Amino acid sequence: MDFSLSDEQRLLKDSVDRLMADRYAFDQRKAYFKEAGGWSTALWSQYAELGLLGLPFAEEYGGFGGGAVDVMLVMEAFGRALILEPYLATVVLGGTALRLGGSDAVKSRVLPAIADGSMKLAFAHGERQARYDVTDVMTTARKGGGGWVLDGAKSVVTHGDCADMLVVSARTSGERDDASGITLFLVDAKANGVARRGYTLRDEQRAAEISLSGVQTDTVLGEVGNGLALVERVMEAGIAAMAAESVGCMEALHAMTLEYSRTREQFGKPIGSNQVVQHRLAEMLMSMEQGRSMAMLAAMMVDEPDAGERAHNIAMAKVGIGQAGRFVSQNAVQL
Amino acid sequence: MDFSLSDEQRLLKDSVDRLMADRYAFDQRKAYFKEAGGWSTALWSQYAELGLLGLPFAEEYGGFGGGAVDVMLVMEAFGRALILEPYLATVVLGGTALRLGGSDAVKSRVLPAIADGSMKLAFAHGERQARYDVTDVMTTARKGGGGWVLDGAKSVVTHGDCADMLVVSARTSGERDDASGITLFLVDAKANGVARRGYTLRDEQRAAEISLSGVQTDTVLGEVGNGLALVERVMEAGIAAMAAESVGCMEALHAMTLEYSRTREQFGKPIGSNQVVQHRLAEMLMSMEQGRSMAMLAAMMVDEPDAGERAHNIAMAKVGIGQAGRFVSQNAVQL
Amino acid sequence: MDLRFTPEEVAFRDEVRAFIRDNLPVDIRERMRLGYSPRKQDTVTWQRILNKKGWATMSWPKEHGGPGWTAVQKMIFLEENQMAPAPEVSSFNITMLGPVLIQFGTDEQKKRYLPRAANLDDWWCQGFSEPGAGSDLASLKTAAKRDGDHYVVNGQKIWTSTAHHADWCFLLVRTNPNAAKRQEGISFLLVDMKTPGITVRPIISIDGSHHLNEVFFDDVRVPVENRVYEENKGWDVAKFLLGNERTGIARLGKSKERVASAKEMARTVREHGKSLIEDQAFRARVAQLEIDMKALEITQYRVVSAYEKQRDGRPDPLSSVLKVKGTELLQATTELAMDVGGPMSMPIWAEELATLSNEPDVGPEWATQATGSYLFLRAASIYGGTNEIQKNILTKAVLRL
């Protein structure tokens, strides 16, 4: 058991932290949000320059062969700044689908383009009726035109509006809710039959409703009919990344609240001199540290070979981080 | 809607409160616990003299025609003192079974004896394997000897060791867990075939394991085979009474803790000068008041004719009072 | 003791319920059912309908046009109105200003302001909080200097709800900066929002809505006749206003309406092949909320009934229990609704977006609204005296620690 960072990791952390400190103050963030796509293309190039966009990819694909811990460090920093760019959608979700499901040919085509910032991805799996049912896929794919033809609709696709390529789940066999018969496809976001409606989420990230009618593609990720396992890997990677992002959020919230409790005066003294405020901040600290432990667990488990172990531990992490996040954020607002 | 007490009720409350103040200080309670049966026969006569033992019974049966609110007032006072006598078992549980299920003949025989303190009852329904399943009755009753013959075992029968008569549930038809086929019988605790093993519960009240082998009785309470409804009425009356008792406990706990927080000094000041202690006491107060409201609800609902309404509201009260009780008691210990 | 409604109370409830059913405009009810807060015009429309009926001025004595209801009747009305759901009458006009003028105002002031306040002809706002004066209101700095028959007001107020709608503002100002105690130099003024020198700047809330404002006063001239009660005695007025009967502070009807609507929505949401309403964990969570609401309902009736009997004008410290438990519940109901929405709670449903595009909406409106309510109502445990302040009040007034 070892909690120390490697020199590379410390270097990575420092550079991302510095970038956020220099370029992602809250008013700067507001400005990025007002940009055309709702986020900063300039920062996106910065991420590429720093090698963040290729972080988890093998060097042969223009990546840096980083692991889940490296992604964790980046997402923590991003969480502190609440970044708007499509990093999770492109590098974590899309990237994981390609890393684990793409043929060498596909990876050679796509991953380098992600790494250099020229291509953005989105993970188009969820559907309006599915809620949290990963197997509730009604979008269909049938053989046709020398490849596959997709029909259906995907909902709340994070950064689906700006994505160049979409990772789309569709049914190649079986019924709604069947575990088998789901297949992942790589689809050109500008292909005929793809209609997208972009909008803003509560956290000011962008998302899209995507409808597919007779959309052509010949790129399958993973095995035909066995896509569910890959979907789960993608979501597990996403949960781990968002857990780290949440830790960053909690750190920022706790730090701001602590600072405010020192400077905000009522009844002639800082509110931080009230014992109930002090203990609340201590409880927030405890929750945050428990949450951090869960984010570490999730990161550790992303590459766990035993699927059961992996799913169980990442589920635990998800619950823990969610509870910590609500406790810390709600009390930050209260104080 | 009206929360005021009638003059009779105020009188009742004052007299019981006074009795508890005079005769049930904690060291007095310790002495009563050491008496033969684990409680005070002297106090029992006092309860009879004050008319508490006949409180809920009609005057024709030597009672005072009191209602659930009167019982609530008495149980609150008893809760503050944590009394050891078999009031709940005799007057509330046994008394309800007889009031609602006894023939005039039976009531004329038993209720006056309860009221004058000469007879104690216990409600022998729960069985070792049943846990919280009211329908899980394996004790059997078959016709025989001109009446009924009971075989089986009852578990954790509150004050079953000192009871003169037992209200016993048994199966006259159907299978374990069947809602129908349960019948309530009145059994002489000294009848042949009744074996009792008394012991102490955590709250220092007494209880007994009771085994029945070939026990004869000819007294049925309620309808043969339809005893479940009566069992539920008895338990609902018990829940309402114990809810009131819990309010009394919470009042005592809160008062003692508040007093302690004023007098106990650490770091040169009363612990009650710590804001976290103050707010904890405020939260205990809020829980207690919410619990009190639930105890009132339960008392109101004991005589509600609509069985569904009654069951639903008393269930709500049970949950609420339990949660309030644990919160208040745990924090009282902590402070 | 009897927790059941008397036949009279049942009849009253039925009358109120029927009146609201028959008179509340459908579009207002529907928007509110989706979780939107009422628009200004919605509130005006409904309060005028109620005023016509004589029901808008619940907390005013009969001789000043109040309906003369008992405490229980008031609770029944509030709850029915919230459960409809209908807009709540302007608390600034009815609960705050009205009783203050009736208690401290001149006949002139009563005649001039009360009827228009009752009918919401004047929309009032409350100029109390300042950047440096939140929980510690008495530290307010906004200054009013006497100049002939006018006060000249300079300073800033903040968190001023609906100041952008308001025609008038009741304002706490410091008229004597040198008073021995901070509380002794304060006066209570009525200010026409159209007076030159008043600037209202919006504060957009985290849910994107515009309720709150900063209000700046720059040499604003207020006639002395617009002062309520004596100069430098404004703190008595403020204490009366803040401590005034806090009926309905628990907003229980609102919580009930939110839980009912969340259950409705849960019926429409499918998960793992069955509707969410059938899910054990969800049912347990709803049951817990309903248990807590039931307890609070009874506690509330106990507190207001006792208060009505006591009637010594002093605020009832136990109303702090209603504030804390009520807002905790209200916040829990918004969290429930948001969780029912699930992924569909993430998008911002901008009304204008709907009008700008004829594309299908992004998920059900109630789901996107649920998140807005969740975010906005985090303020419920902050406004009206933070829940921490309420526990301080209980500590002093009830525990006497």
Added chain:
Amino acid sequence: MDLRFTPEEVAFRDEVRAFIRDNLPVDIRERMRLGYSPRKQDTVTWQRILNKKGWATMSWPKEHGGPGWTAVQKMIFLEENQMAPAPEVSSFNITMLGPVLIQFGTDEQKKRYLPRAANLDDWWCQGFSEPGAGSDLASLKTAAKRDGDHYVVNGQKIWTSTAHHADWCFLLVRTNPNAAKRQEGISFLLVDMKTPGITVRPIISIDGSHHLNEVFFDDVRVPVENRVYEENKGWDVAKFLLGNERTGIARLGKSKERVASAKEMARTVREHGKSLIEDQAFRARVAQLEIDMKALEITQYRVVSAYEKQRDGRPDPLSSVLKVKGTELLQATTELAMDVGGPMSMPIWAEELATLSNEPDVGPEWATQATGSYLFLRAASIYGGTNEIQKNILTKAVLRL
């Protein structure tokens, strides 16, 4: 960074697990599995087995007979020992007295006391708390007056765990009542419990057990050579002792063992036609506990690893997180077990009753024990520095407020 055990750590865990499995007397394990605390003889027996193996003195440096384990190894041992379940080594002998003597003791004292403490030949107790000195330890009053080559001790200690078993007591006394600061007049003495003038009075806990005592000192003569460190410098010793490495303060292994046993018991309990372990609400409750235990497990390894690296002797304030979360969890597990027992948790299962009568017991022993543990372990959030004190520590040392 790697949260997995290294191969060496896995091998160590397996070795520990195997050793405990092969050497822990079955009767001890069985009683503890039922929820009983170990009897004196159980603790002595097990600590001597561990000491023979060299594992009893975990927190002592290698040169003084410690096993020389890493922080992670220590956690592994503690957890395996608690999960067995096996008696824990005497914290008074091993965690408190040992390191104190090693740090402050004379060679004479080390030679005389350490080996016997390691082997539990001497059972030590801690004479710190007094009726007036609980959280505020420095206000202690028990006085020691110098008389030639002796101190004469008068006063009272309270909450003294296992004083009725103890051969020796390490005692905080006031040697200078006139010191400028209360902390500066305190000395640390080693007292033979057989010395004339010592009276031990039992305090029976709410679960009926006898762990705690009052200890009265009436002209008790203690040789000056039994003082540890300088006169009036005892507070430094106490601070070192209290702040000393608080490995295992979370008692996570105990919580894990309690949850595992509650799940075992839930399999044997039937409700509504199925075993309790199949009940959704019960499963959700267990899952929540397992989630919290997992988080605490990782947090604990983070804290002790960081502490080992830092190694500046200062107590780690983050260990307060382990104390608070660990005791909250432990208390939650006892509440779970009691609720599993249901009605069967109500009777007091007195051991003597079983021996006195040949009637069947009153329900399963584990159920009645569960209530005992629930009641007794309410103290977990009080002893070792109340959880409120822990939050004060976090406030000062981490938040710096």
